[in-house]
Amino acid sequence: MNDAWRILLVDDDPVFTATLAHALRRRGHEVESAHEPTGALALARHFLPDAAVLDLKLEEASGLGLIEPLRDLRGDMRILLLTGYASIATAVEAIKLGATHYLPKPADADEILAALGRAGGDAEVATPEEPMSVDRLEWEHIQKVLAEHDNNISATARALKMHRRTLQRKLMKKPVKE
Known part of the structure; x- marks a missing residue:
């Protein structure tokens, strides 16, 4: 470029x-x-x-x-x-x-x-010292399921066995830090 x-x-x-x-x-x-x-x-x-x-x-x-x-x-x-x-x-x-x-x-x-x-990835990127918190793991799981359901909130809530409004409230929050 x-x-x-x-x-x-x-x-x-x-x-x-x-x-x-x-x-x-x-x-x-x-x-x-x-x-x-x-x-x-x-x-x-x-x-x-x-x-x-x-x-x-x-x-x-x-x-x-x-x-x-x-x-x-x-x-x-x-x-x-x-x-x-x-x-x-x-x-x-x-x-x-x-x-x-x-x-x-x-x-x-x-x-x-x-x-x-940058043309490629960085093999020297630092790896985290600590595992993710439970709250962050929940956030990541919700994002994964949301992506699997093409960002459809209702389908994601059903898949997570969660009320749609509860899921919406969780999604409105900023992501939890690692």
């Missing part, structure tokens, strides 16, 4: 999107942004970005659903899934679908550019 990238930002938070777009432009990149999947795909067809930064949660949709269509538009596009709801299940699905990297929020423009610029 050349020094100045054409980057598509897709996030439903307009303040975050504007702030990140400004930071990326200051670093010499051309940036376009969208706040929902349909607009993002229409924009991508005309803009043909080198890279895309996708939020996992887009109102009622998922950024995961944008990975394959964007990859179809341009096979060499670098795609980063960025989320405040990081989980192992969504990271695995993002990579399986063709994302280049996955970062938890908060991430700044430099971290995002570094992730987009």
